[in-house]
Amino acid sequence: MGRVLLVVAVLVLATGLGLWWRARNGRFTAVDPRVVEDAEHTPTTGDDTRLTAAEIGAPLGSRVTFVQMSSAVCTPCRRTHAVLAQVAAEHEGVSHVELDVEEHLDLVRRFHVMRTPTTLLVDAHGVVVGRLSGATDRRHALAALASRPDGSRPDGSCPDGVLPR
Amino acid sequence: MPEPVPSTATPSTATPSTSPLTPAGIDPRGPRFGAALTAVLLVGVLLLGTSAAATALLAVVAASFALGVAFGVGGTWQGWLFRRFVRPRLAPPTELEDPRPPRFAQLVGLVVTGVGLLLGALGVAVAVPVAAAFALVAAFLNAVFGLCLGCELYLLGVRLRARA
Numbered sequence: 027m028g029r030v031l032l033v034v035a036v037l038v039l040a041t042g043l044g045l046w047w048r049a050r051n052g053r054f055t056a057v058d059p060r061v062v063e064d065a066e067h068t069p070t071t072g073d074d075t076r077l078t079a080a081e082i083g084a085p086l087g088s089r090v091t092f093v094q095m096s097s098a099v100c101t102p103c104r105r106t107h108a109v110l111a112q113v114a115a116e117h118e119g120v121s122h123v124e125l126d127v128e129e130h131l132d133l134v135r136r137f138h139v140m141r142t143p144t145t146l147l148v149d150a151h152g153v154v155v156g157r158l159s160g161a162t163d164r165r166h167a168l169a170a171l172a173s174r175p176d177g178s179r180p181d182g183s184c185p186d187g188v189l190p191r
Numbered sequence: 192m193p194e195p196v197p198s199t200a201t202p203s204t205a206t207p208s209t210s211p212l213t214p215a216g217i218d219p220r221g222p223r224f225g226a227a228l229t230a231v232l233l234v235g236v237l238l239l240g241t242s243a244a245a246t247a248l249l250a251v252v253a254a255s256f257a258l259g260v261a262f263g264v265g266g267t268w269q270g271w272l273f274r275r276f277v278r279p280r281l282a283p284p285t286e287l288e289d290p291r292p293p294r295f296a297q298l299v300g301l302v303v304t305g306v307g308l309l310l311g312a313l314g315v316a317v318a319v320p321v322a323a324a325f326a327l328v329a330a331f332l333n334a335v336f337g338l339c340l341g342c343e344l345y346l347l348g349v350r351l352r353a354r355a
Contacts, residue, residue, distance in 0.1 A: 029238050029239075030238070032320070033234050033238060036324045041331075043328065044331075044335060047332070047338060048336055097346055098289075098291055099289075099292045099294075099345045101289055101293075101339055101342075102339055102342055105286075127346055128349060131349070131353050134346065134349075135350070139346065140346060140347060141343050141347075142342050142345065142346050
C-alpha cells in the first residue's frame with residue numbers, strides 16, 4: 027500500500043512540475059523599464075544590459091532583434107527558429123539571429139542563460155529589453171514584439187539629451 | 192501546440208544561422224512512446240520496493256537506456272516496438288525530430304539509473320527506488336508533456352564543463 031502511495035505521489039509531483047513548466051515555457055518577460063532606461067543612456071558594453079552587432083555577428087534590426095541561443099540537443103530550438111524567422115520576415119525592422127551556445131559561452135554566462143532555447147529581445151540600440159525562455163510559439167513572439175511598438179522609447183527622444191553611442 | 196513546420200526551417204532574411212546541419216530526422220512520437228513504456232517499468236520498480244526483483248527490473252531499464260545511448264532511441268526495444276506496431280497505425284508525422292536530443296535524454300536516464308544500481312550494489316538499498324523515482328519523473332514529463340531533458344540540462348552541463 028505504501029508503495030502504491032509512493033508511485034501516486036511521484037506521478038502527482040511530476041504532473042505538477044509538467045503543468046508549471048508548460049505554463050511558463052516560452053513566455054516573454056520584459057526587463058524592468060528603469061534598467062532599460064538606464065542602459066539607453068549609459069553607453070557601456072560588456073554587461074548584461076546590452077549586446078552589440080559585433081557580438082552577435084549580424085546587424086541589429088531597426089526595431090528589434092530576436093537573439094536566439096540554441097544547442098544541438100534541442101528539438102524545440104528548431105521550431106522556435108522557424109517561428110522567429112517567420113515573424114522577422116513579416117515585420118519591418120525585425121531581425122532574427124540564432125547563436126549556438128557552445129560557440130558563445132561568454133554570452134551564455136553574461137546573460138545568465140540556463141536553458142535552450144533562450145531568446146533575448148534586443149532593441150535598435152542593442153539594449154536588452156526582454157527575454158523568452160524556452161520553446162517560443164507565434165503567440166509568445168508577437169507578445170514580445172508588441173512590447174516594443176516602434177523600437178524606440180515611447181516619446182522617441184532622449185530626455186537627458188544623451189545620445190546612445 | 193505550434194503549427195507544423197517543414198523539417199528544413201527557412202532562415203530569416205539576412206540572418207546568419209549557426210544552427211548545425213540536421214541529421215536524418217526521426218518521428219518525435221517514437222521517443223515519447225518509448226518514455227511511456229520506460230515509465231511503466233519504473234512504476235514496476237517502485238512497486239517492488241527494495242527487493243532483488245526491483246534491482247533486476249531497474250537493470251533492464253538501465254540496459255535499455257544504454258542501447259539508446261549506443262544506437263539512438265530507434266535502436267532500443269521500445270523503438271522497435273514503436274516502428275513495428277505503433278507507427279503503422281499513425282498518420283505520418285507532421286515534423287521530424289533531430290535524433291540527438293532524445294539520445295542525450297537516454298544518457299541522462301542511463302546516468303540516473305546507473306548510479307542507483309551502483310549504490311544498490313554497494314549496499315545502499317534505498318538508492319534503487321530513489322533512482323527509479325527520479326527517472327520516472329523524467330520519463331513521465333517526456334511522455335506526457337513532451338519535455339526535452341536535453342534542452343533543460345545540456346547547457347548546464349556545458350557551463351560546468353567549461354568552468355573546469
